[in-house]
Amino acid sequence: MDKEEFISELKTIVTPYTQEPEALDHISEDTDFIKDLKINSANLVDVVLDVEEKFGIEIDNDAMARMLTVRAAIEIIEDKLAASGRE
């Protein structure tokens, strides 16, 4: 999966949790879930749970704490997929 595909999947996941259509339209690796998409910490948990389900991975507390931007999310997903031998 390339970066664009990851961003597209993440866009689908965050859509129900944001009321910032403009930021969503311009989603990129630099997008910050809290600052740009105005997702609160409680809904960020749901984003992470949806990511786990979509990619079949488990995200631990440390990864959760780092997962604040689209870039960080992609890195974490790629790492977890690589660790389980599914790149």
Add this chain to the structure above:
Amino acid sequence: MTAQEIVAKLPYSKPFLFVDELLQIDENGAVGTFTYDKDLDFYKGHFKDSPVTPGVIMTETMAQIGLVCLGIYLYGDSNADMKAHVMLTSVAVDFMKPVFPGEKVTVKAEKVYFRFKKLNCNVVMTNEAGETVCKGNISGMVTAKLQS
């Protein structure tokens, strides 16, 4: 932690405590009751001539029993210096029947998930006839607060 210990840890008091008894608590859910005293202040204004329990109060009752009691239980007594603080983050409730002054309600909560400090529960409130008066999904963040 026993049900009594949990009730003792609740951060509410009259007139905003909406838990009389916590009948059952385990890692998957909680059951509790509350009787709306007919002299509760809000009945004077909701509504002027026909008192009915406000939906926000029923929601609060569901949250105190279903989310806060369960959150305190799940947080456990792992750290004696800190106590659990539960902050409401979202609510979606459907209301089926009115609850009048003096009625006793039972709240049953089932944990959907408790991860990254977020507790999400499905909660149902029934009246004494066993009819569902409202039900929904409530979630909150369970955080630690220094013992005062």
